[in-house]
Amino acid sequence: MPGARSAPHRGRTASSEWADPPRKGALVPVAVPPIPLRARAIGLPRPQAARRTISPRPVARPRACRPIDAMTQDSDTQFAQRVAAIERRYAGRPAALRRKIAWLVLLGLGILVAVLVVTSSLAAFLFVVALHTPFPANLACLALASVVLTLVIGQAICLLWTPTTAPCDRELKRDECPRLFQVLDKLQAQARSRPFDHVWLNTDFNAKVWSEPRLGLLGFSRRHLLLGFPLLLLVSPDQATAILAHELAHQSASHDWFSLWIGRVQEAWSVVFSNWGTASAGWMQLFRKPLQWFVSWYWPRFHAHAFVLSRSDEYEADRRSAEWTTVNDAATALFAIQCLGTRLSQEFWPEVHREMNRVPEPPDAIYDREQRELSLPPDPALAKRWITEALRFRTLHSDSHPSLADRLRNLGANPDVLAQGGFPLAPRHSAAEDFLAPRFESLRDEMSQLWKTDNARAWNILYHNAQRLQRELATSERSSSNPSATSTPPVSDSTGEASPPPKSSPQLGAEWNRLAKRMELEGFLKSEPLLREFLDQHPQHLMGWLTLGGNLLSVGDESGLACLRRVIDGDQPALAADAFMVWKNWLERRDDPAALTQLQTEIDHFQEAQLAADEERRSVRPTDRFRCVTLDHPERLALQKSLAALPELETAWLAEKEMQHQPHRRLFVLVVEAKRRGWLDRQWHERNAALARQLSTQVHLPGQWLVIPPAGGFRKVALAIRNVPQTQVVLEPPATT
Structure with a gap:
């Protein structure tokens, strides 16, 4: 029941989640729109990353280098396009979608069973032939039959064997947290679902349930519940109960049986197929080869159809949650988790991570500090912006969960009424204090130490990087005070090729590098006046305008669009493409389809002109003018x-x-x-x-x-x-x- 939309679960165990933060909730860089390395100080988290604990030094990813699922061979863009096509085709026809998914399930099972039956029959035929063949020809038949039989057994093992990984989370026992299990027992009785096999506690800002199949495609799964300690720390007991009710609704006997069945099939198959196309050790990969072509074709199609169905099931799970608790608890839980997650990623964690510029180790008692700081009201302007952004985000095709506004309307709650109630704060008596009693203090210290241990190495690396940047910045500033000692090296453009410094300013490259290092150390807000002063002196510096425009949009200032327009109208197509990407990512989360369509048309024209211009510059001929x-x-x-x-x-x-x-x-x-x-x-x-x-x-x-x-x-x-x-x-x- 995420208050945020999470990325599609591809290549790992499928689950129902409250949010989708990085593992262990800390020093994992947030994915940003593709911006050249010199613009690392931009720090543009995608809107869904607003629920994440972000790194203060986001690393830009080059274009066409986003992770691709080795099993499905679908990039994020391809998956979103596949989902969009399915939604258009079955819009208003849920029964047709269900029939298509059922047909895909039967097709998958039929093909897999057929392959096993055919190979088994072939092995049996060869054994029979060997029995009626004189020596020594029967030895060849026996050898071939043994190879085929080994292939059959290997394929069966591939389909039924699922590797288990030892969890690195803290398992909770009934005698440790009786109140938590009392609430789970009550909800499980209402949901008519069997108890969880394991309940885990970790440092993610998240809650989810998932199943781990014991026998691969046949299922017989273990059921797990994972609770993020930061999540329990920032919601009330009633809100946490609504969260648990939503998670249980996904596996409830009162849930739609077809969706429940498809969900279980998808969970089991995702585990089996998750590492199917990757280079695994030795003999297992040999047995997977004969079915590789089918899995590569089948799984992306089935998963995309099931993905569309599962997203529609989120509305049903929300309604069940409101039925088993109250509409107010379910709605306020969604609203609180969205707003508080945004505040964590944009205010609390960046402030914590700035300490790595000064100290080599993560701080102690991080969750005591988190609860204390988030119980205080934020700046009114920031609070208004965060609430507005939370309610304006719209659902994208790649989102596994609907947007906050859509889910609130599905519950019958008025988003404007929730917004008028002000920005949610950490409660005086949190769900963690209620559900984890009497072990709350010890578990809080344990989770704080776990967070510190998990992030110690990354923190130390970033600390030394910050020290290096500070030394380089000091050296550069001393050199700038001595013009005779400075020289301007060639500056790499966004393609990584050497290009000259901008016009009529031999020291511009060094000046921009100093400013970029300062932004990386101090953050955008403290460096914004210096960046604006730099652009006043060098108005043709398109990288500077891209940096300013992207950061302004990331803090909700629409004046950043004018900065991006300057980049688009400039003479550097690579930076213009980056500006288009930032602009499009920003528009995709706003309820303005007309503006998005207009921008997409402009992007299409730009790409066509870019292709024609690239072709024109591809060669030089004597007939050219x-x-x-x-x-x-x-x-x-x-x-x-x-x-x-x-x-x-x-x-x-x-x-x-x-x-x-x-x-x-x-x-x-x-x-x-x-x-x-x-x-x-x-x-x-x-x-x-x-x-x-x-x-x-x-x-x-x-x-x-x-x-x-x-x-x-x-x-x-x-x-x-x-x-x-x-x-x-x-x-x-x-x-x-």
């Missing part, structure tokens, strides 16, 4: 100095290819010719090629550039450029006063 180059004085002076520093260079010509698509993306072609060593210089062509390779990394021009020799495969292109007037470069830089 070239023109003489117009460079600013500092750029031309830098080029002349680079060329004059090479004694092997005889002469050079510089031209610009005329573009039809995205003409602001300039493509320069530099032709360099080495000096001849006599009339019969046999090494002249090789020295031309070596000179071109050397200059390709030393020359910096305001755009893309290609350095070519005047002979070989580029001979005709070089000749066409040399015929363009005013393209020859003066090697000796003009005297300056």
Whole structure:
């Protein structure tokens, strides 16, 4: 019963969850929109990450490098597209969806049984043939029959054997927490469900139930309940009871039998297939190979259909929770967990993690501190923004749970009334104090120590990184005070390739690096004035506008859209693509489908133009049109100095290819010719090629550039450029006063 939407459960045990935070609730970097490494200080958590405990140093992920489930071969985007197609096809036709899922289940079972029957029959046939075949031919039949029989047994083991992992959580016993088990007994009687085999307590801001099949596809599962101590610490006993009621509703006998059956099948099959396509040890992988093609085709389709059905079941579980407790308890629990989770991720945990800049170990008694700080009212402006964001988020296709507003309306609760009641605070008497009595204090200390132990290594690494950044920042600031000692190295663009520093500012790269390090150490809010001052001095620095715009949106300031628009309208397509991604992620969580459709249309046009522009820049031909180059004085002076520093260079010509698509993306072609060593210089062509390779990394021009020799495969292109007037470069830089 998450108050948040959790990511789809693919490649692990399926479960019903209250939230989907990182394991052990701490120093796991939050996934951010793909932004170049130099923008690490942006720190853009996805909206669903607002319920997570985030790292103060989110690591940007490169495009096309998101984790892909080895079993399903579906990326997050592909899975969302598959789910969207299913929802469109079966909109308003729940019976048709159920028939399709039932057909898929029967198909899967039928194929698997058929494979086992056919291979078993083949093994039996070979044994019969061996009995009626004279020696020594019968030995070959027996050997082949043994191989087939081994394959059958191996496949059966693959389908029925599920690896068990020892839990690293704290198991709760009835004699330790009698009040908790008393509440569970009452709810289980109402739900007509059997008791849990194990009840666990851990440091996740979460609650969930899951089943662990004993016999693979045949089921016979163990049932587990996991309770996150931070969750129990921040909700009241009545709200926690509503949470437990929701979880039990998913496995209740009064729940829709078809959904319950499909849920159990999905749980069992997800465990069996979770590591099917991965490189596992030895003999098990050999037996999986014959069925690999079927699993790769079947599982993504079945899982997507079952995913759509399970999300609709969340509404039914919410209604059962309200029936077994009260509508107010269920609604306030959803509202509180959403708001308090956002406050944890955006205020409490960032403040805790900033301490790693000063101390090498995590703090003690973290949950006592959490309860104390979250019992105090937040800043009114922040509280209003968090409530507004919580109620405006809308359900995405990849969300395993509906949005908060949809779930509240399903319960018959008015979201506006809850918002008017103010921002929820940690209760005076929490569910943890009630359910975990009389062991509350000892369990709180135990969970605090567990959190500290789990995060000690990561904390220490980040502490040393912070110390290194502080030393680098101090060195850089001392160097900036001595202009003669500074130099501006090439700055990598968002593609990772070397490109020149921005125009007319040789120290801009070093200045931006200092600012990025300060933002990484101090956070965006403290560094925002410095960032705005930097952009006032360098308004063409698109990375700075991307950083500012992304961070403003992450704190709910819509003025960040104007910053992103500047990046989109700029001359760096890679950064424009990042700006589009940030903008789209922000719009996807708001109830504004018209704006999202308009932005998607603009993205489609941008991608089409990008493909056409990339194709135009893919090659240079003699038939292309070239023109003489117009460079600013500092750029031309830098080029002349680079060329004059090479004694092997005889002469050079510089031209610009005329573009039809995205003409602001300039493509320069530099032709360099080495000096001849006599009339019969046999090494002249090789020295031309070596000179071109050397200059390709030393020359910096305001755009893309290609350095070519005047002979070989580029001979005709070089000749066409040399015929363009005013393209020859003066090697000796003009005297300056």
